[in-house]
Amino acid sequence: MNAGGKTATKARSLRQAMSDLHIWVGLLPGWILYAMFLTGTVSYFRDELSQWMRPELPAYTAVGQGPVVAGRLTSAMREIAPRASAWSIGMPNERTNVAAVSWLSASTFQSADLNPVTGERLTVRQTRGGDFFYAFHYQFHYMPRHVGRLLAGLCGMFMLVAIISGVIVHKKIFTDFFTFRWGKGQGSWLDAHNALAVFGLPFHIMVTYSGLVILMQLYMPWGSAMAFETAAERQRLTAEIAPIVPPSKPRGEQVELANIASMVRLAEARWGQDQVGRLLISNPDDAAAKVVVIRDEAGRASNSPQYLLFDATGKLIRAKVRVGPAAEVHGVLYALHLGRFADYVTRWLYFLVSLAGTAMVGTGLVLWVVKRKQRLPDHERPHVGLRLVEKLNIASIGGLSIAMAAFLWANRLLPAHLPGRSAWEIHIFFIVWAVTFAHALARPAKTAWIEQLWFGAAALLLLPALGAATTDRGLVSSLSASDWVFVGVDLTLLALGGLHAWMAMAVLRHKPMRRRAKQEASDDVAHQANIRDVAAT
């Protein structure tokens, strides 16, 4: 009896401790996590978004056979960067309409997008496209890369702790599985938060953990530093997780590089048609040249390197087909996080569940405020900390949507040949985001929520119209041309705009629990006064 009582207290206190942990570990990085989650979510359609942001480029239906395209792009590189010590050529696939190339020239790294049909360097509007959201979601902006990644890793660790403590705190994970109670204030928010967390739980755990594993080398370098002491050993480690082949010393002997097309043909014979993802060529046109033909990630749930290595004469030197078990775990987690292997249905599932994860973080942030406001005595003004959290919530949830929409508006409205155009798209994103924070500070909380959600809804809903006005690929023409990338982006923008309008209306109609109780009481008094009046006459 006594022992039983003791365990009960212990259990209660464990849950209480976990609850406190969950609340604070969730709140502190919550705003950054929300931004990481939302920009990461849209990154599942990074290539499609990049296409939408370069409306001048048609969706190529016939780029050509892999070997032919590879030959064409290699010739293009010879024109663009003849003296480079290395070329990297990204092969176009069904999701992209550009060939992203980069090269190393006098130890500076440069990149460009090529037209895969002609091999010409693209001079259409300069934009980072969907790559901006992708890069932002793990390294942010306006700060050194490694600082951003360290911050992202730190927030990721908080997230993992929040998930585990959240599962422990959630008392009735099975009995409340499908439960949603309307009009219960804090209770309703908790139900929504729980549902968003529980239904996507496998994804949330996977994406948080794999995100940490991807950046692991950066913030936990000591293990591998101890295990791999020499440069050669470290190189072997790298070779297991990335398709990197160290270049040989150039011999200074001019040799024309063997036929790239036949190397790609050989690779396609092994992996299947259009399965070549990238070509890496070091010391091109030198006798010491090396060509690495790298397998694409489509259709395999691992991005462990698989490649064929050729020398300058076109002889196959090595075929990398498998890696060790530890490296394979890394490769699988990496691939699961990015979902590049996914077909369109699975990609949509990734997007939707990740959006649920975003909403989980968002509802958690709101819940923190709702819970404390509900507890406030009647006439007390909220504490300054509570008000700050609320304002930060508004700008990081409502404001981020506006800023992301503004990024797309800038893409359509900035002059095509503006110097530093792609940088300005990004500056506008941050300027607008800062303005939403100022707005949230200046206005009462509820008004600020409503105004920002309405503004976000309008900005998203009008984007397809803006696209139709500024390009010849509006929704109607893309529908009739079966241009599914543009149709998909436009419809998704409309759906997200609708979601924001619904949220705005929900906030507008919402009466906080505290005030509603008072309202009902005063209604009651008025009602009784009416009865008295009626009785008196």
Added chain:
Amino acid sequence: MTHATTFILCLVGFASLAVAMERHQKGLFGRILEARATRWTRTAGWLILLSALVVVVKGQGWSIGLVSYSGHTSAGAGLVFVALAVHGWLRPKRRA
């Protein structure tokens, strides 16, 4: 095709599991079902979810299949949740 079948099976499976819960029986039918019916519904729900796993792994292999299964179960359970929430929202209005 594999995707469609898997999704529908997950949806039906989770709907059965929801129907096997007392709280949702009260919400949907206004009463609690017999213990036997409840047990059958619950068993059927689990079996249908298991058959969805068989279908998707057969169609896509273990690695991709398990990823798809995770996505379809999340989406199926989420849709059942939304349907029950909408039902709960409409019900008081109908009475009024």
